[in-house]
Amino acid sequence: MLFTSYSFLIFIITVFISYYLTPKKYQWILLLCASYLFYGLVSIDYLGYIMVTTISTYFISLKIHEINQSKKSYLMEHKELSRKEKKEYKKEIKKYTKKYLTFGMLLNFGLLGVTKYTNFIIGNINSIVTSFGSNGTLSFIDIAMPMGISFYTFKTMSYLLDVYREKHDAEDNLFKLALFVSFFPQLVQGPISRYNDLSQTLFEGHRYKYTTVRHGIQRIIWGFFKKIVIADRILVAVKTMIVTPDDYKGFYVLLVMLFYTYQLYADFTGGIDITIGIGETLGIEMAENFKRPYLSRSIKEFWRRWHITMGTWFKDYVFYPVSVSPWMLNISKKSRKKFGNAIGKRVPVYISTLIVWFTTGLWHGAHWNFIVWGLMNGIVIIISFEFEPTYKWFHSKFNVEDKLAFRVFQIIRTILLMSAIRLFDVYQNVPLTFRMFGTIFTEFNFNIFYDGSLLQLGLTIGDYIILLIGLIVLYSISIYQETGSFRVYLNNRPQQVRYAVYSLVIIFIIVFGAYGVGFDSTQFIYNQF
Amino acid sequence: MLKKNLVRIISILFLLTVLFFIQRLVVPKYMNDIVEGSLIETYYDEEKNHDVVFIGDCEVYENFSPITLWEDYGIKSFIRGSAQQLIWQSYYLMEETLKYEKPEVIVFNVLSMKYNEPQNEAYNRMTLDGMKLSMSKVKSIRASMTDEEKFIDYIFPILRFHSRWSNLESQDFKYFFNKDELFHNGYYMRVDVKPVESFPRKKPLADYSLGQNAYDYLEKMTVLAEKHGVELVLIKAPTIYPVWYDEWDQQIEDFAQENDLMYLNFLELTDEANIDFSKHTYDAGLHLNLQGAENLSKYFGEILVENYDLEDHRNNDEISKKWEKKSNFYYSMKEAQYFDLNKYGYLKNFGAKKPANN
Numbered sequence: 001m002l003f004t005s006y007s008f009l010i011f012i013i014t015v016f017i018s019y020y021l022t023p024k025k026y027q028w029i030l031l032l033c034a035s036y037l038f039y040g041l042v043s044i045d046y047l048g049y050i051m052v053t054t055i056s057t058y059f060i061s062l063k064i065h066e067i068n069q070s071k072k073s074y075l076m077e078h079k080e081l082s083r084k085e086k087k088e089y090k091k092e093i094k095k096y097t098k099k100y101l102t103f104g105m106l107l108n109f110g111l112l113g114v115t116k117y118t119n120f121i122i123g124n125i126n127s128i129v130t131s132f133g134s135n136g137t138l139s140f141i142d143i144a145m146p147m148g149i150s151f152y153t154f155k156t157m158s159y160l161l162d163v164y165r166e167k168h169d170a171e172d173n174l175f176k177l178a179l180f181v182s183f184f185p186q187l188v189q190g191p192i193s194r195y196n197d198l199s200q201t202l203f204e205g206h207r208y209k210y211t212t213v214r215h216g217i218q219r220i221i222w223g224f225f226k227k228i229v230i231a232d233r234i235l236v237a238v239k240t241m242i243v244t245p246d247d248y249k250g251f252y253v254l255l256v257m258l259f260y261t262y263q264l265y266a267d268f269t270g271g272i273d274i275t276i277g278i279g280e281t282l283g284i285e286m287a288e289n290f291k292r293p294y295l296s297r298s299i300k301e302f303w304r305r306w307h308i309t310m311g312t313w314f315k316d317y318v319f320y321p322v323s324v325s326p327w328m329l330n331i332s333k334k335s336r337k338k339f340g341n342a343i344g345k346r347v348p349v350y351i352s353t354l355i356v357w358f359t360t361g362l363w364h365g366a367h368w369n370f371i372v373w374g375l376m377n378g379i380v381i382i383i384s385f386e387f388e389p390t391y392k393w394f395h396s397k398f399n400v401e402d403k404l405a406f407r408v409f410q411i412i413r414t415i416l417l418m419s420a421i422r423l424f425d426v427y428q429n430v431p432l433t434f435r436m437f438g439t440i441f442t443e444f445n446f447n448i449f450y451d452g453s454l455l456q457l458g459l460t461i462g463d464y465i466i467l468l469i470g471l472i473v474l475y476s477i478s479i480y481q482e483t484g485s486f487r488v489y490l491n492n493r494p495q496q497v498r499y500a501v502y503s504l505v506i507i508f509i510i511v512f513g514a515y516g517v518g519f520d521s522t523q524f525i526y527n528q529f
Numbered sequence: 530m531l532k533k534n535l536v537r538i539i540s541i542l543f544l545l546t547v548l549f550f551i552q553r554l555v556v557p558k559y560m561n562d563i564v565e566g567s568l569i570e571t572y573y574d575e576e577k578n579h580d581v582v583f584i585g586d587c588e589v590y591e592n593f594s595p596i597t598l599w600e601d602y603g604i605k606s607f608i609r610g611s612a613q614q615l616i617w618q619s620y621y622l623m624e625e626t627l628k629y630e631k632p633e634v635i636v637f638n639v640l641s642m643k644y645n646e647p648q649n650e651a652y653n654r655m656t657l658d659g660m661k662l663s664m665s666k667v668k669s670i671r672a673s674m675t676d677e678e679k680f681i682d683y684i685f686p687i688l689r690f691h692s693r694w695s696n697l698e699s700q701d702f703k704y705f706f707n708k709d710e711l712f713h714n715g716y717y718m719r720v721d722v723k724p725v726e727s728f729p730r731k732k733p734l735a736d737y738s739l740g741q742n743a744y745d746y747l748e749k750m751t752v753l754a755e756k757h758g759v760e761l762v763l764i765k766a767p768t769i770y771p772v773w774y775d776e777w778d779q780q781i782e783d784f785a786q787e788n789d790l791m792y793l794n795f796l797e798l799t800d801e802a803n804i805d806f807s808k809h810t811y812d813a814g815l816h817l818n819l820q821g822a823e824n825l826s827k828y829f830g831e832i833l834v835e836n837y838d839l840e841d842h843r844n845n846d847e848i849s850k851k852w853e854k855k856s857n858f859y860y861s862m863k864e865a866q867y868f869d870l871n872k873y874g875y876l877k878n879f880g881a882k883k884p885a886n887n
Contacts, residue, residue: 006681462694463695496536496540503540503547507547507551510548516682516688
């Protein structure tokens, strides 16, 4: 059931009506039923996986919480213990809770790993074995990756880790935890909400409020605009250019870079807008996942604005734990000794960065393309970190940092850099991606921009005009949002103006949307992760 | 508050109106090339008191002339035909027709019995989009949709045809409000001639059984006709293409016998109907031309009059006046088509394609 399908539209309207007809106290139960129904309708086979994740996390988190509680009670009752004794005691308890945590993580990441990475591993083993001349290869296993497993596994593991770290209590109601894990709008492509942020708004129940419903609907319409008018329209051209890559070299690759960049952006942010909008119509607030990433002036800033909930997840649960782990501290110590303080202190940061980006790439998919994509991001971040003194020198010499032209240059540079790295998302394998990227500098087919070749990509002049209008609207709103809320701006307009804007956007989506026969409207790109 | 609600209501009405007009603009008009797509909707403007209603595919709307039936027998008839009309579509058109009127006879052409499953959207559209919204239409849509089609696209055609915004033609604006009259009580006139040059080879089939789904609808048609006290007549029009197998014919024959229905296979009655495939077809045997349709209608009219209680309305001045108007339009079109034929060698202004040798 795609977010942009008619059946989903009927589904959310039904949920919306039922939600506000249900007494506040029981609204969360309705949401749980709706979430399981939604997931079951996608595939009944997937329900087993999400149930295992939920139930195992529930019992393990309760156990950890119970141990932590008894630790607290013990410490309260034994105030006479010295600091050292308390420390020793806490260490012992931590060892104990860690066992449960490890078990929970192994089980759930294991599920994710088996369903997502088994065939990838088998494929790599087979490649190695055959490269040594052996014929004995392993057979691939027939296993489907449950939709959204990467998202809900990350949600539950952050929950478990936070219980372990005593950031919040364990949820003692299995069904409430089940709702947190399976909440249908964010089940398939996030955002990866934290229990602390989502639980209260999710469980407390809400009375119908015109303003929040209106805001939700505004957001949903905006999401549809991005997905249907922009993303699915660009998809046609991108598909044409990547199916037979050898026919589309040189500047076509440059086009693929830019087209895919905006396709992915409109697709993913459109999906998140719909997700957050659905939540808002139900009075449920969710964490923002994007903050105008394509207005970023550096790659570091880009990653603070793009897929924020995933970024913070890796930062909190991978980067920091790895950075402060005993073995990393050991490396730090050794490297400082060997390379001196300046270089030595950067080594552990860079290693942690590469680990984070390796896992980020792996999270995106069981494919070398994603791994290389992740590592490329890490490398670019490290390089930009290394260049920081040069930048500082440049800015002290030339006072251009706040000049509009320089800011635009930085934004364009970031877009081009990110687009180039994104090519790994697009082409079939890593060598092909490098080869295609190389053709930009070897095949100067600039003529494609004026000899009508662009009209052979499945898009008409009308389509390009619509795309241009769509992107101008997208950028205009993004630029406005940098300094203020477009929603507030719109809400302060006279009612007639507001309704005219709504009508215009709805008409634009219905008439100029790339949906129906003739368009291959696919699922949201991030659904597959 | 009142003002706010008023603005809200006006805005919604305005949005719906704009969408309605856009829908009117983008839906295909079927006025130049594939005019058959306009056939079904013409029924609703008619006075609904026909003696005979034909239902079926192109084998009814190209092979029978209601004007001939009127002029020779005083029969008021109408053809509810459309391109590749499938039997379930025929059934629901029959159901809808019987809500409007109760003719003496309903004639159904059985060629569509060879289809047991939905076929393709383009033809579905030509039948279904012309129907007014009703339960019959809803059921017909449900029965006709292929896997790729969506029900809602039929109810709101803008969702299906919105992408035509970049291919709009002058006819989309020209026929925005009104369409030209192109048909004669559902008959699609063609006066040109393209003789039959070869006969199709009857490729052997693995299984000659007509499908169960098709049979079910034929049975439903029989029951419906009986329920409404209407005589159902089954026919197979005299066309060389597509192939009509003897085995199929036998099954229809058996069905007709079992259900006490008249069944006429005009393929076997071409001499009696004075059909000459070297002169009476405009597309080498797929459909009859005007002369062929008139000859066939004369022959069939006689059978209808002999077998059923059909009143001759020619003495009724009021009815005659109305049909005179229809006849005038018929003859003026006939004249215009012959004019085209003499001047250009083909029906240039009637959607025909220029023959290769011209």
